Amino acid sequence: MCPLLTETANEDEDSDLAADRSAAEVIDTMAINLPRHVFGPVLEFASVNFRHVNPKYREAAVTSLGVVSEGCSEHFKDKLEECLKVVLEALKDQEQMVRGAASFALGQFAEHLQPEILSHYESVLPCILNALEDPSDEVKEKSYYALAAFCEDMGEDILPYLEPLICRLVISLQSSPRNLQETCMSAIGSVAAAAEQAFIPYAEKVLEMMKGFMVLTKDEDLCARARATEVVGIVAMAVGRTRMEAILPPFIEAAISGFGLDYSELREYTHGFFSNVAEILDDSFSQYLPHVVPLAFSSCNLDDGSAVDIDDADGVDNGFSGVSSDDDDDDEPRVRNISVRTGVLDEKAAATQAIGFFALHTKSAYAPYP
Template structure:
């Protein structure tokens, strides 16, 4: 009976009479207070002549009140929606399309399918063949871009879950998919851009599906979308270079990419990386996408050489930019066969009469210094005078150009080691002059950063210059002006490097003062970058003078644990789909009438009410958590017994981050847990309580599970290194749990046999 009444109410919502609509809305709000509304809407969606309104209302209720729906109604809803979408809308698609008046129903059906499948694709696996057959039909309906859009979204969702049974059907869809995307681009570029993600998924999950269609896909991307082309080229060059060469696709790809790479900017403008300002350039422009092609293949070298010999400065710049990324992607080839000649080219370009070329040469030299070590350091006699002379000659008001010069110098110095000695006096004269005399704070920041690189190479050789460096750094760290924040962050980083490099005898007298400087900054400034740098300073001091840190462990661990717990910087992204708003006004009233609400359920309702589609965290807060984990682990190990009162609370908070979404935080958390185990073993003479009494029993199974389950290579490598350190330090204590030795052995075997997920 309720279904019939509900159908009449929904029908009146479409009447061209405001009074009727208002009355129907009031009745609908009242009906929504009845728990039987869910089965009634399900019945209408499957039995009504006009199911669209029922589907919209059902979606509204599900999205905003899922936790309040009874378990029985939830299960029946899943079954009804799944059966209805597959058996009625989609398997009768031909019938639906033959009646133009029901075309909107097809779009609504595809919309609902994309939402349901997108939220959990795996339960649909038994129906993948039928769905793929349906998609083959939908993709040919080129006059219905909305249907194409939702069809492609659903295809994207199931791609990662398809198996060998669906492979042939998937392959047959590729030509239809390309044609459909071309039409979708003309109809709605925003929808087309989102639909293009199907290529990402295909390349990530089922690259073998696209192999027979490589030529068609590349030509499509050359015509319509450079960004997607770069994604595809990345996968092709990493996995299917032979197929690219077989289909003779390399030449047309490079012929499209290189003109983009070497194009001059519009008259009166500059490329973002050539602008003279303190900020980094826009990395999302076509040139930066194009230059990434050079990362994967040395076949670009003939094009590069042609660019370098051009009279056009932007073509010379393009050649240098390509050489720069080749240093990363083709390091072994360059190191063994081409390093000397490429360095000569870069050195000549540093004297080019055009500044954009000189800037590109500096970038290339910085890339060489970063990716071609230790071979590139052998050329220090030629490069160091050139770099220092260049730095001295650059107009200091051109901060953008100075930044590139310091970048090249730092990367080269970092790995120079003892060979830096003959250059140290002139280098330090330049750096100290910048610290004392430069008016631009960015220039001071660059000099402070360079001193850190010099310290890594020179170590104790820097001691004669230590007093003036420290005086400058202390002055920066006690300045309370807001504009000093970035310089203070860099000063803390360099101070940490100095603590680890100049020797304990030199730095220890300053250790207590450095700790107090760090605490003053964490108390007085709310900035995640500044906090993470103070954490690094504390851990460096713990290595040099742990006794100086021990009296301050309470405030230090307190602020670090707050960083680990913090949700600051977390941003909710709202769903762009605008919900039906007729019922929103009474949501608060509904809450009141239903009485007390469980706090957990209430918080979830708040999230639902805001239509949150997902969350992201600002990079600075991710870095803060990562550095807090690293620092806590090192401080725990270095301070030993003094850290024991803080070990349990620190371990529990770090342990909660072992499944954190960001891989860098997970890596740091696993590393810290290993350090905690070693710290506990090191301080075994002090009685322990609670979980701390047997840390390895908790930590090692967590490590082993993560080795098998984590998808990030760097995380798994860090876990294995940490596990190795724990077993070496704790020895028999680490292997007391029954069966743990066999589990460790089996896991190592699986890693060696490539049976883990990475």
């Protein structure tokens, strides 16, 4: 099955039906259900081919490791150093398709191989930093995702890398296209969460940048606005009440105004933002209850409905639609399946959690809101 990962679609073929994508999905399913039987052959394939003369085989080698990282997570523990060697070497490959696959695999490792992968931060973080300057936007985007997944739980281990990471991310945020800005903001949030009080010297600059995103109103910009709202909440939690209380009102006002834009993901992230602010301000958050409680109730009362899951080849995708780097950029989005878990359910979950935080931190002031 692994050799099929080398068989990418031609430009005139439907990449959704390409052998490499189908093979990745099958291998992933097998890894989740039969990890003991899958990990050995995949590791052997990767070890044999990660220096293959044909770049498609090098790409397939690192892709295969990323694909099975969720299902075979327990089996990776004893072989993680060996697997990281393959992926980090591929991240420096001269071929973009190989670097793209390596950044995908590293993101999967960062998400599914916690906490074991954190002990390798001294080798992983410098490689991610280099990948953030890759000429390929695809590699950059996947590297932001890998950085976000990797850094969130690093704690004080991130401190030696904090300055170069933030400098690189801020520069990228100022100069990147919108889709990269969204994943870049996720990475900034993870770095802030890990750094906590050490993030204070960078908070003002980051918060000032978030202001610009939190006033965007065009439909195509609302995902970025949602990410910015999330980042402000994370930064506020990191640096604390003393430094945030006086400067929060305009951010809260912008967050409330976002509910008039009819975008579920923005509402979801805004409820998370309000949860963070309630935790920071504690009983001082009472002044905002008349404004935010009705918004939370409104989200809780939404009809779940059902949603058509659209597979957009140009979107941020940490699954298998982005396995190969030479997919046709002109692919049309396709209907993948009808999903019971909709964005509305995520919004309702965030709103419910927010209500709990409001009651917990404002205590008796919440009594008028049964």
